[in-house]
Amino acid sequence: DAGVIQSPRHEVTEMGQEVTLRCKPISGHDYLFWYRQTMMRGLELLIYFNNNVPIDDSGMPEDRFSAKMPNASFSTLKIQPSEPRDSAVYFCASSSPGLYNEQFFGPGTRLTVL
Amino acid sequence: TQLLEQSPQFLSIQEGENLTVYCNSSSVFSSLQWYRQEPGEGPVLLVTVVTGGEVKKLKRLTFQFGDARKDSSLHITAAQPGDTGLYLCAGAEGGSYIPTFGRGTSLIVHP
Secondary structure (H helix, E strand, C coil): CCCCEEECCEEEECCCCCEEEEEECCCCCCEEEEEEEECCCEEEEEEEEECCEEEECCCCCCCCEEEEEEECCEEEEEECCCCHHHCEEEEEEEECHHHCCCCEECCCEEEEEC | CCCCEEECCEEEEECCCCEEEEEECCCCEEEEEEEEECCCCCCEEEEEECCCCCEEEECCEEEEECCCCCEEEEEECCCCHHHCEEEEEEEEECCCCCCEECCCEEEEEEC
């Protein structure tokens, strides 16, 4: 398996622009997680899905953030409009509960909002 | 909300030294995981511990789960530059499938 795939790896955009991050989880995993990592806050859980259904989005900072999972092999995290404080590394991870929910992370998307 | 405290936050040592990093909480965990994250990459799972008092070894790394399943430690023997990275612990409480991550210990091993 190729592991969790994220795109793009790097994104530089200007304040106010829409940003879409993409994730393809490992085939057969039924949980998908979106995290944000910064030096100040560490790794923060934004939202997670189970069987394509959003279960807990309490970590989403505000209404500018939205996430979708239209099918088992694809998810997006969208920021609209983006702000400089959104600059961070965004990770997608997938897991299967049979493995104590051990999470497999993608390589991340480094987002810079100017 | 469970809170995982990791210590120390930063550790800079010379190649060949031994070190221990800690992960503590007031919550009881059904399972606890350790991940290592190298610069520019996502965290990678090292080990999962599930039984109080459990000890697992992975080459020069020794992981221990506390008897009460509230804390864990990671000991590295004869550290090498390749051990450099951010070490994260993550615990899942009760029947939850959702682990909470600590802030991590950033380790640098100098050649």
